[in-house]
Amino acid sequence: MKTLIIGGAGLTGLSAAWFYRQKFPDHRIILTDPDSQPGGNLRSEWRGEFLFEYGPRGVLKNAHAFFHLLHSSGAWDKLKPGRKTASIRFLWYKGRMHQLGGNPLAMLTNIELLKLIPALLRETSVPPGQLEDESIYDFFSRRIGQAATDFLVDGFITGVWAGDSRQLSIRSAFPTIWAAEKAAGSIRKGLKATRDQRKADQLKQLSDFPHPDPGPARFFSLRDGIQSIASHLITAARLQFHPNSTISEITPAGSQSEVTLADGTVLMADQVVLTGKATSTASVVEHLNPTLAGLLRSVTYAPVTVVNLGYPSIRKPASGFGFLIPSAEKSTILGIIYNSGTFEGVAPPGGACFTVMFGGAHHPTIGQRSDADLISMAREAMSGYLGIQETPTELGIRRWESAIPQYRVGHDLLIDRIRQEAISLKGIHLLGNWSGGIGVNDCVASAARWARSL
Numbered sequence: 001m002k003t004l005i006i007g008g009a010g011l012t013g014l015s016a017a018w019f020y021r022q023k024f025p026d027h028r029i030i031l032t033d034p035d036s037q038p039g040g041n042l043r044s045e046w047r048g049e050f051l052f053e054y055g056p057r058g059v060l061k062n063a064h065a066f067f068h069l070l071h072s073s074g075a076w077d078k079l080k081p082g083r084k085t086a087s088i089r090f091l092w093y094k095g096r097m098h099q100l101g102g103n104p105l106a107m108l109t110n111i112e113l114l115k116l117i118p119a120l121l122r123e124t125s126v127p128p129g130q131l132e133d134e135s136i137y138d139f140f141s142r143r144i145g146q147a148a149t150d151f152l153v154d155g156f157i158t159g160v161w162a163g164d165s166r167q168l169s170i171r172s173a174f175p176t177i178w179a180a181e182k183a184a185g186s187i188r189k190g191l192k193a194t195r196d197q198r199k200a201d202q203l204k205q206l207s208d209f210p211h212p213d214p215g216p217a218r219f220f221s222l223r224d225g226i227q228s229i230a231s232h233l234i235t236a237a238r239l240q241f242h243p244n245s246t247i248s249e250i251t252p253a254g255s256q257s258e259v260t261l262a263d264g265t266v267l268m269a270d271q272v273v274l275t276g277k278a279t280s281t282a283s284v285v286e287h288l289n290p291t292l293a294g295l296l297r298s299v300t301y302a303p304v305t306v307v308n309l310g311y312p313s314i315r316k317p318a319s320g321f322g323f324l325i326p327s328a329e330k331s332t333i334l335g336i337i338y339n340s341g342t343f344e345g346v347a348p349p350g351g352a353c354f355t356v357m358f359g360g361a362h363h364p365t366i367g368q369r370s371d372a373d374l375i376s377m378a379r380e381a382m383s384g385y386l387g388i389q390e391t392p393t394e395l396g397i398r399r400w401e402s403a404i405p406q407y408r409v410g411h412d413l414l415i416d417r418i419r420q421e422a423i424s425l426k427g428i429h430l431l432g433n434w435s436g437g438i439g440v441n442d443c444v445a446s447a448a449r450w451a452r453s454l
């Protein structure tokens with residue numbers, strides 16, 4: 001019987017296992033992870049009636065690969081729609097909260113947003129750039145001006161990528177926007193010109209990853225937390241899961257590979273997939289191809305620390321998804337997610353739960369603070385930004401030292417070189433969120449593409 005060994009029980013490894021199982025029903029699949037539980041960045045925890053998420057909390061309506069994974073593996077009934085108000089997001093800028101999404105009147109009467117309209121309208125007449133790649137900050141400053149970039153773009157980058165918009169690549173992080181300027185000389189013209197193509201791409205995604213209509217909500221998660229997909233897939237794909245096991249070395253052995261775990265156990269595999277961080281994959285392949293290992297090590301990561309707070313009762317429940325803070329505000333937090341504003345059933349009736357996000361490329365050492373410091377900073381943020389002064393009865397902290405890979409300027413070229421070098425690895429495949437996108441849906445789609453290409 002053929003054996004596949006997967007290093008990494010995060011969403012990429014789990015999805016790779018599921019799609020491989022669909023193609024090869026009789027093969028043996030071994031899944032290893034240094035952690036005691038599967039999920040990688042997917043980390044959910046019930047604390048009484050509070051559901052805490054420490055990593056991703058959900059997906060948008062166009063997450064076809066993720067929906068297909070749920071449906072094809074028999075987990076569709078785990079899907080939970082977000083509240084209608086989850087589409088309302090906020091940015092904290094110049095000392096106050098600005099609403100984005102939801103009631104258009106709130107945006108049309110916002111002076112800071114109105115001030116940006118001339119620059120946004122001028123975008124179509126700004127000449128296109130000539131570079132093959134540039135930073136997100138430089139790209140948008142050129143196209144919509146510095147003020148709009150500081151306000152509208154930078155907060156998003158700080159929150160979603162935990163990154164520095166002056167370092168991250170427009171081409172790798174926002175390929176559609178980059179391609180729009182290349183195609184038509186401006187973002188707006190390019191998006192208009194490529195509208196039909198983008199619609200066709202969405203339909204293609206849906207035909208590659210068919211699934212039922214998840215309903216009218218715009219944001220979705222799983223009833224018992226997003227990590228619950230991990231144990232489900234281990235059962236559904238009939239995986240042999242080895243927790244607390246790190247792949248430390250792989251040695252070619254004829255047509256197979258000898259996979260050595262950190263505790264000295266040796267397993268034989270016909271195919272191996274490594275889905276850990278680029279830096280951890282580098283250590284495994286070092287002796288096989290040092291050049292490849294060097295390239296993998298040049299992928300950098302931003303740290304994120306999250307503090308979850310559960311309030312049994314609250315006077316001012318916050319409505320909406322949450323808010324982000326542009327780096328120009330020099331805040332110690334990246335933003336706050338209103339978990340109970342986004343989903344029902346994650347806090348007791350009359351209560352609420354929130355996630356305060358710290359760290360990122362601008363504050364990489366905050367996670368080194370003590371638990372007590374982080375909790376006090378989180379409570380200060382709850383009070384300062386949201387006026388919530390009640391005492392939380394449940395608290396949960398998670399420090400992600402290497403949370404999000406940073407697609408810096410030139411990332412596309414780096415990935416091309418990694419792919420070229422990786423050809424030398426026979427029967428070893430490299431996947432993970434350091435290439436192909438950092439989102440939950442991207443990880444599933446990359447894993448599916450890999451399995452289907454075999």
Ligand SMILES: Cc1cc2nc3c(=O)[nH]c(=O)nc-3n(C[C@H](O)[C@H](O)[C@H](O)COP(=O)(O)OP(=O)(O)OC[C@H]3O[C@@H](n4cnc5c(N)ncnc54)[C@H](O)[C@@H]3O)c2cc1C
Binds near residue numbers: 059403434437441
């Ligand atoms: C705080 C946070 C919030 C996020 N929020 C969102 C969100 O709201 N929406 C969204 O779409 N995305 C979000 N993301 C991004 C998304 O969650 C991740 O990109 C995705 O889960 C990564 O999955 P992965 O399997 O590629 O990597 P990981 O989850 O990192 O899994 C890799 C696994 O490999 C294991 N491993 C490493 N080395 C070895 C080895 N040598 N042998 C065996 N195993 C090994 C690791 O222990 C780990 O479990 C968030 C990420 C973080 C950290």
